[in-house]
Amino acid sequence: MTWHATPADLRDYASGTLPAPRLWSIDTHLAACAPCRTALAATADPAVTDAGWARLDAELDAPRPGAVESLLVRCGTPDHTARLLTATPVMRRSWLAAVALTLLLAAVVGRTGTPLLLLATAPLLPLAGVAVSFGPRIDPLYETALVAPVHTFRLLMIRSVAVLLTTLPAALAASLTMPSAALLMAGWLPPALALTSLGLVLTPRLGPVAAPATVGAGWLAALLAGRLLTDGAPFPLTAAGQLTGVAAALAAAAALVAARDRFDGTSRPAPYLRPRAGRLP
Amino acid sequence: MTHPTNHQAAPTVSAAGLTVTHRRTRVLDGVSLRLGPGVTGLLGPNGAGKTTLLRVLATATAPDHGALTILGHDPATPRGRTEARRVLGYLPQNPGFHPAFTAFEFVDYVAILKELTDRRARHAEVRRVLETVGLGEVRGRRIRALSGGMRQRVALAAALVGDPAFLVLDEPTVGLDPEKRMRFRELTAEAGESRTVLLSTHQTEDVAMLCHRVVVIDAGRVLFDGPPDALRARAAGRVWTGADRAPGALAGWRTGVGTYRNVGDPPSGVSPAEPTLEDGYLLTLHAREAAV
Structure with missing residues (x-):
């Protein structure tokens, strides 16, 4: 793992206010990074953490946007139009x-x-x-x-x-x-x-x-x-x-x-x- | 024509005098229908106009003549058409797939076409319908890797996405084995608890087990419209068993117990048998042919 989520990102993630596509990066990263998950648990109160887990679970089977689709979303195209x-x-x-x-x-x-x-x-x-x-x-x-x-x-x-x-x-x-x-x-x-x-x-x-x-x-x-x-x-x-x-x-x-x-x-x-x-x- | 079973509930979908002509052939010839909540079965031989009727009701094709109202919307106007499409779920006869999509991606794509633009809400809805059709476990699998029965359920999930109030299913059980058909029957019945469902099928058992009402069409015309029991009753006294295939019977076959089951106009002195929905359907189609 070459990077870790910043405390600000984790705070926003826990409160559900982190915007896409940063949200997706952090979702993917959290799925693979135990230290960041521990840090997230320390950041948020348990109820919010549970909601976060539910969201993460939901993201795991959501379609992975390909390179072109991600680029379009980054350029401001709504995700449904990019799809x-x-x-x-x-x-x-x-x-x-x-x-x-x-x-x-x-x-x-x-x-x-x-x-x-x-x-x-x-x-x-x-x-x-x-x-x-x-x-x-x-x-x-x-x-x-x-x-x-x-x-x-x-x-x-x-x-x-x-x-x-x-x-x-x-x-x-x-x-x-x-x-x-x-x-x-x-x-x-x-x-x-x-x-x-x-x-x-x-x-x-x-x-x-x-x-x-x-x-x-x-x-x-x-x-x-x-x-x-x-x-x-x-x-x-x-x-x-x-x-x-x-x-x-x-x-x-x-x-x-x-x-x-x-x-x-x-x-x-x-x-x-x-x-x-x-x-x- | 009156619809005795549907007088309790106001019709949600009504069609009057639908006519479609294709290359000088009348595919639909003045079809009038009033559908209410619950599952209505549509029976008819190949070429009767079932698929065309379903395509008209699903706004995929416009009738040459006739009026149509879908949950209060008139599909003849652009605005009414869009509104009708917002409350509509349609499972075509040969549903197409992007084979490289996963089940989730496919239903998600259809959800986008149905204007579910909020990503999180849309994904929750996609998960809900995939769970409903029992495919929650394989949602990440590519469609080309799924069996025929599973694909049919993916297509049903796509029709159900967005919780449409009017569901049009065109022969959804074709090619499914009895167990899968039973599962599909459960799903259709469940869908009909809170919606208007029109189910086109060749399986009279599907209609007998699922539908509160059945419509029989042939050559683009409605031959029967009423409860399944009334269709079955048309065969009362016209099914009998005997030692041979009766010469004047419309259909007659040797059953497993060695006697012959005949359908048609019985000679005197035969022992009548309990009619089935299929007998009533057969006699209804024959009555039309005899009239022609």
Whole structure:
């Protein structure tokens, strides 16, 4: 044991006024440190000590927040929101590894040849991330979440934030390895936001797989067409292209906010919100 | 339709003329129901519309037509929907799990979705429901390491978290062995002591043992709504034993003692047998088919 609880911490702990996350550190520490437990017993009157033991007992089987969740709570995120954020499927290692690999490949190709691969893939990653985070076939708790009082749109936004938090910094880092990094970022960031929002807007109509697939295919087709039709810089890297990207992102975000009530299971027709085909009579 | 058993208690959930059409098929065809406190059983063959009815009552899907009130809230309005969801516990037919979650983490996650934001109070509630379903000892175990029966109880705990006044259970005993089913029956009965519980099932024994009322639906319509005894009474005089399977019987089988038990319209001079709820259910479904 390299540290011990301070008398002030123990006093606050005993009186039940020690705030999280310090409270959790002391809880964990007390479970493992006999001298601190003895010190705690000396600090508090027996009734308060018993209450403390009951709390400690309760903490022992409470979920252990992971590193990311603890960090979010330390940064002031309410613990329940942090839990929803980190339970998003994209927080799994397999997804993070896929993002990292894709970007690594795009960066390597970009340094030796064209930045087009990075330009094409960086906006698709958040789109794909949102797709794998939400939907009756993908989210195992979809039905439970749908009938919970938490508004489905709020849950969707929390998950989208989780997706953007994992993909955007990685894509920014990949861009920094390239020549003319700032121009490149200005080229893919607005389309990334626009495509993600557009994919979400279309989800109640087309479904959680077809919507992002359509939007992603549209993006790739537009880039390819631009490449075939003009010889100059790709359109998203021109001033006009970047302005278009920002305008599209704003328009898609506005459309998403306007469509927020379509996500909570009562707008019909909404094929996406219906039960799985196999479960229908 | 009147509901003789439910006149004592005011209805907590009422539905009128619920209609759901899916790809030109009427899945629900004008279903009207008034549920009160206690356990109501919902019986019907596969494809009768049970799951769709439960999904509508659980606000997972909106009806094309019809009115619904859940403990005074109208789910057709955004505000009423949120209020209804606050008093609702729903166990779907195939409850999904994050397999990497522990039982505690899973129920805790559902509790967050049910707006239990205070960490300490929420954790106390999660412990309470896990104790209620008898999983206090394994709360720290990962869901992928739990047996099917235990998982089903974790799902029930998740439905019970937040102490909902209206509980919707969609075939919770499917795939459970008799002992587990008995345990689940105890839990459902306990839940029904202070709540309105709607239990969809294929097991007529579940209904006979648990429910003060039973609703039979087929092809999206209510065929019967009343106490289980009244459903059983529909088979009075229409079950008999004999030396052979009677040619005109709807169902007939050789029992362990060597005689045949027949259900249907008896010929004269046969010895009648005591009807069961299942006989009444079978005859009710058949009466509809004959009418069609």
